[in-house]
Amino acid sequence: MSKFAKAAYASEAQAGFTHRTAMEEAARCLLCHDAPCSTGCPAGTDPGRFIRSIRFRNAKGAAETIRENNILGGSCARICPYDRLCEEACSRTGIDRPIEIGKLQRYAIEQESIFKLKTLKAPEIKKAARVACVGAGPASLACAATLAAAGYGVTIFEAQEKAGGMLAYGVPPARLPREVLERDIDAVRELGVEFVFNTKVGRDIGVDALKARGFAAVFIGAGLWNAKLPDLEGAHLDGVWTAIDFLKNAANTGGHTGLAGKSAVVIGGGDVAMDCAATAKLTGAAQVAIYYRRTLEEAPANTDELQYAFSLGIPIMTNFVPAKLVGADGKLAAVEFIGRDGKSSASVAADVAVFATGQAPEDMAQFANLCLTAKGTIAADCGGNTNIDGVFAAGDAVNGGKTVVEAVAEGKLAAAEIIEWLEMTQGDNKGRVRPAGEVR
Ligand SMILES: Cc1cc2nc3c(=O)[nH]c(=O)nc-3n(C[C@H](O)[C@H](O)[C@H](O)COP(=O)(O)OP(=O)(O)OC[C@H]3O[C@@H](n4cnc5c(N)ncnc54)[C@H](O)[C@@H]3O)c2cc1C
Ligand code: SF4
Structure with missing residues (x-):
């Protein structure tokens, strides 16, 4: 079964651990003395310590460790690139596969929420400054x-x-x-x-x-x-967006982007491009395709993000650079691309083009x-x-x-x-x- 459980704009795509699966995963932890996972976290969230707490069924202690070190522990549990941080450093990798640290962090913070655990409190003595x-x-x-x-x-x-x-x-x-x-x-x-x-x-x-x-x-x-559109012919057309404006509009309208039945093209190969493409698809676009100027191997997007886009049926066309935005009556009608080889070209019909090419x-x-x-x-x-x-x-x-x-x-x-x-x-x-x- 796909690791992505749901496909709707406001529904969480990935399922977390149940109590039983969290305990099973925590039991796989080697409780390393030097805990390389903990040094692998830039914010010092200290997985070695909170996994130990989970293992000994101390959910409050686990949530406390996370909150004390990383106040955004809940959000980081969902969107951190674990595969190149703590999980990459995990000693268990040498035996079979790394501990799913992100999902254990999510479990601990979910327990904090479910049982309304008080993990932090404001200090009683205040400073003047x-x-x-x-x-x-x-x-x-x-x-x-x-x-x-x-x-x-x-x-x-x-x-x-x-x-x-x-x-x-x-x-x-x-x-x-x-x-x-x-x-x-x-x-x-x-x-x-x-x-x-x-x-x-x-x-x-x-x-x-x-x-x-x-x-x-x-x-x-x-x-x-500050998101800027590229200096391309047709960039002023209705339907041409920067990634930030596109995502912000989806967030502010609760996903009512007016894309139902329309065709969208996203330009870029990073996480932001994957988010734009997924948002277009989940808010009703009939066709969504990503165009990236390099190869898939060179794309900076996370593996999870790429897999998510694929799971939604979004193709990624590589080695294409946008050349021109073609319009009719002031609205976008097509995006023209040229191939990286300088010989090939493509003209793609589109109502919406989103440029996820950097902020x-x-x-x-x-x-x-x-x-x-x-x-x-x-x-x-x-x-x-x-x-x-x-x-x-x-x-x-x-x-x-x-x-x-x-x-x-x-x-x-x-x-x-x-x-x-x-x-x-x-x-x-x-x-x-x-x-x-x-x-x-
Ligand atoms: C679409 C997208 C997807 C991402 N996905 C991931 C991901 O999966 N994992 C990951 O780790 N990172 C991801 N990132 C990157 C991550 O979001 C950023 O690195 C992080 O948010 C940076 O935090 P920040 O506080 O520096 O800036 P921001 O999050 O940009 O916050 C800056 C805040 O300052 C406010 N502000 C700006 N100017 C002023 C002003 N003059 N006065 C008052 N307020 C002001 C803004 O409104 C904003 O609220 C993603 C980014 C984007 C755009
Ligand atoms: S490195 Fe891996 S096995 Fe060792 S303490 Fe951290 S999560 Fe557990």
Whole structure:
């Protein structure tokens, strides 16, 4: 039977473990002393420890380990690329196959939800300093949760009307059910973090104004929200979308994309392209095809994502580059491609074309006089320090677009750096300068 259980826009595609299968899987774990799986997780979610808890039927302990280390443990359990992180590092691989760590993490967080287990609580002693986080995506949520757990007051300013960043507006609910994301966000809220929505920092309020309002430090986790269409003839036609706008429209309309019976072409070979194609199919498109400029082996999409697209009957045509978008009465009618060999060509009838060919940062200069890289991302070190004292940044806006777990890891690192900065500038260690090369 296919590992993908359902095919509907808002229904989760993959089934999780039952209690019995979770116990069976946990029993396969070798309980390694050095737990390479734990070092394989960028966010330090510590599978070695939480699997041990599951094995000894301590679901609360397992959920606590996950939440303490990765506040987005529920979402990561659904969409992390385990196969190239913790599961790739798993010692059991040498015997037969790796432990299904992602599904065990999902099981533990499901137990937390089913039995309403209290895993984290806000600290009783509060610190005086307050921190503003820009954006409510994974980087900011992880940074905010770490700061709040350490007793700092944190307010997140988010441009959209809900939290989650790309998890709320990009990743389709078939892969990440919205109630799972909501539960993760609630865990951040329960630590005392406040949210201000529909407020775009740089437009509605400046970084300097945040500081003037009493926020001692500002963290920027603004992601990559500038999606551009390629410079192709016909790119202005009705029916031509960027991936982000297409997925955001599906998210905002609850899957009512108006695609019923229509034909859609998705251009790209990454996870985002697979998500767009699956969304088109699950929201009613009669025909969906993906066109990618290289070979399938070169496609950056995850194996699971590719398999999911195939399971929905979506073909992937390789070695084709879009050349022109052809329209009739202002609407898209066809996409013309040329082959990588320079000789072949294809003209594909389409009502909708979605370009999943990458996202870029918005104009980050909106925040303050931040130093930017040549790609327009924020220049920051691995602790999130920018060129401006008291302004930190991490996540996609700095790394140029990676994964949720990496955004979480970077948000946590930036929080640790902010705490140290606050202690040196406002707290007990005020005036202390960290010696060059000092390791925290
Ligand atoms: C379609 C899609 C599918 C993906 N699938 C996966 C996957 O399966 N697995 C995986 O690990 N990763 C996946 N990713 C990548 C992952 O979503 C990102 O790496 C992660 O969300 C980055 O987190 P972030 O907090 O840096 O940025 P974001 O998630 O982009 O969040 C940034 C937030 O900041 C807000 N913001 C921006 N500017 C401002 C401003 N000026 N003021 C206030 N708020 C602002 C935005 O509205 C947004 O809410 C996917 C990405 C996309 C687009
Ligand atoms: S590496 Fe694999 S077998 Fe070892 S503790 Fe981690 S999950 Fe268990």
